Amino acid sequence: GQQVMQIPQYQHVQEGEDFTTYCNSSTTLSNIQWYKQRPGGHPVFLIQLVKSGEVKKQKRLTFQFGEAKKNSSLHITATQTTDVGTYFCAEYNTDKLIFGTGTRLQVFP
């Protein structure tokens, strides 16, 4: 079946450094969604990308959908301790959401 892989699996950064997680699929994605899960919490929706090459920004977060719609990235500029958590990409297709493997981000003050 379809697998959505994310790299890296873990990332430790110093506060103020940038962070990027990459999401790769073996098949063309109809859309890509990004979620954040704080430690001990549940996933919270961040954004949805639909168009090839689409770029969206939310404050320090930049989301990109690849031209071939097989990959996506989330970039955080100048990380803060509040950015700590696991970031998941996911595809919503045929009425169900399939999650990527996730990237756990740790930010040291």
Next chain:
Amino acid sequence: SAVISQKPSRDICQRGTSLTIQCQVDSQVTMMFWYRQQPGQSLTLIATANQGSEATYESGFVIDKFPISRPNLTFSTLTVSNMSPEDSSIYLCSVVRTSGRTDTQYFGPGTRLTVL
């Protein structure tokens, strides 16, 4: 948005017993989803629960092990049957809200299950 509650929030169970998890949504939804998240792992979809019909299970999950009820448009239960330590996980229910072209999935707080 959607407000979702789950009961219990956590439980510790003995091997061979069963646990039923309840999920309540603040408004009517067509589909409810049940996920499992094992420690340090991603979320895996167990099944989709539709009101008035049998749940649709994903590969690797069967009704005998994870029976689901969906008696109305705001409520669902997931039972973990004949539990073993491998069933220790967080179980989450979720719903989808569509706004424009965006389908946002909202999650309940989860039920943390430990099987001894």
